[in-house]
């Protein structure tokens with residue numbers, strides 16, 4: 001200190017000058033002390049106050065004259081007050097310093113008794129050979145308060161971060177993790193110490209991982225924010241390598257002069273799953289609604305076309321072969337047949353076509369249709385088959401499966417103009433619940449028939465709609481948009497499901513999952529597949545059961561025109577009554593769907609119970625929704641409406657030629 005060493009300075013020999021200097025110095029010092037912001041207090045070796053500056057007055061609330069000459073203890077709260085005498089005495093005797101020369105935080109007591117924190121630094125000087133002590137006092141209430149509230153707010157923040165449900169992560173400008181809260185530990189499966197001081201990239205899957213450094217660097221360079229301040233959905237990687245979707249919002253702050261980034265992370269797996277489930281449900285409901293609509297339309301059209309077709313054929317019969325109109329009629333018949341094909345696909349989509357499943361070895365079936373596929377694809381397409389050697393049996397309508405595969409092959413052909421490769425593969429697959437779309441089919445064992453091409457592939461917005469009827473990207477006249485609809489409906493009606501893997505540019509694979517047939521049937525597949533003999537056209541006594549009057553009359557006339565003797569009734573009970581009254585009937589020709597709760601299959605069963613030798617030929621265009629999945633015995637013969645007369649006649653002769 002040396003401030004008050006004024007008594008006998010050896011520096012100045014000139015006494016007058018020294019005195020003058022001393023006065024000047026004293027007045028300077030006084031000015032400093034009087035105006036100091038800090039309290040300045042001087043005590044002697046016994047603790048009596050010798051000086052108490054204005055700052056002290058305002059600090060302690062005492063006027064100087066109340067304090068001067070008093071023991072400084074009056075300014076101290078306990079325990080300082082009690083200790084001070086002891087402390088000074090010890091110092092006088094031993095010279096042991098506790099505080100002198102060192103700043104310390106102590107407490108002061110104001111006149112009003114209130115206590116405040118202060119920083120005290122004490123210096124020692126000699127005056128007249130006796131020590132005096134100068135204390136510099138700074139009120140640190142405010143600083144203490146600030147520290148306290150900082151501690152409190154830090155504590156609150158820490159509590160917030162520690163208990164937050166969301167993950168909170170802090171990284172520096174180069175991506176080093178500085179904070180990783182317990183929610184993050186939960187989310188990522190890492191303990192904080194495994195992550196802190198490492199690069200945040202470790203929490204990211206590709207492509208985020210590779211891009212992150214570049215991103216931070218670019219931000220440092222150009223300051224353009226790509227994610228900061230904006231929430232975003234990204235993917236994160238757990239310690240165990242699994243990836244989950246998260247919502248990340250990033251804020252920026254500065255620490256020192258460096259930016260730091262705070263990320264708030266929310267796991268949105270559950271939300272995503274719920275969204276996906278909802279979408280899937282909506283999709284399933286949409287397909288169901290479209291299915292009912294198309295099924296209804298197709299049903300009505302079928303009967304209309306059956307009537308048109310039948311009448312056109314009858315007209316054609318009556319025209320002399322030389323009549324020019326015959327060609328017109330034939331063209332009309334062709335159009336009706338094309339219309340019938342369309343409605344057939346609509347029925348297939350709506351899962352209301354009448355199926356005739358039987359035990360099928362898909363390898364065998366595919367092999368049989370390869371020539372047809374080759375024909376439709378042309379020379380430039382390389383066709384491959386990859387068969388599961390021991391493929392499981394399936395119970396499926398063979399004709400419809402062929403139809404479906406042909407549709408898929410045609411789609412592939414259109415996606416590979418010029419040339420390409422088509423692969424038809426089969427595989428036995430055990431399917432868990434997660435792999436089944438729409439939730440329509442149960443988990444279990446399936447035979448997967450996949451038709452794959454290396455063609456154009458599909459963009460996601462195309463892929464989302466391909467099963468919808470009339471959805472096509474092809475030019476007018478080139479596609480009706482019913483191919484995949486038919487495949488979808490048929491496979492679903494057969495208790496299977498369809499998936500598609502496709503991306504623009506990489507080709508497409510359509511996978512049909514057909515349920516494995518559990519109890520192997522004894523029917524000999526090859527026997528049913530062998531071409532049927534065409535017996536000579538004998539004529540028979542036929543009972544027609546059909547509820548649609550126009551169609552019933554037409555059928556009767558058509559059969560009569562073929563030489564058969566025909567009776568007609570409109571429903572099941574009437575048919576059974578007719579058989580009871582006159583059992584001289586060779587063939588029951590019945591619609592599968594009949595009004596009055598009794599369908600064609602029921603009628604046939606009861607009729608056969610009555611007349612064991614009675615033969616039955618079914619006809620159908622449609623299954624009512626409540627009959628979906630209803631199927632005929634593999635042995636039964638079915639004519640699909642609308643049918644040409646020659647096809648009906650062929651079916652009749654086939655049925656009649658069967659052994660009783």
Ligand SMILES: Nc1ncnc2c1ncn2[C@@H]1O[C@H](COP(=O)(O)OP(=O)(O)OP(=O)(O)O)[C@@H](O)[C@H]1O
Nearest residue numbers: 411412415457472473474479480481482483484508
């Ligand atoms: N293998 C494939 N590669 C690329 N796109 C395909 C493939 N299969 C189907 N698509 C797309 O799906 C759409 C719908 O196919 P879908 O078979 O239902 O109808 P379509 O082929 O357009 O007409 P249709 O089959 O009735 O003649 C097609 O128009 C096409 O855009």
Ligand SMILES: [Mg+2]
Nearest residue numbers: 407411483484
């Ligand atoms: Mg198609």
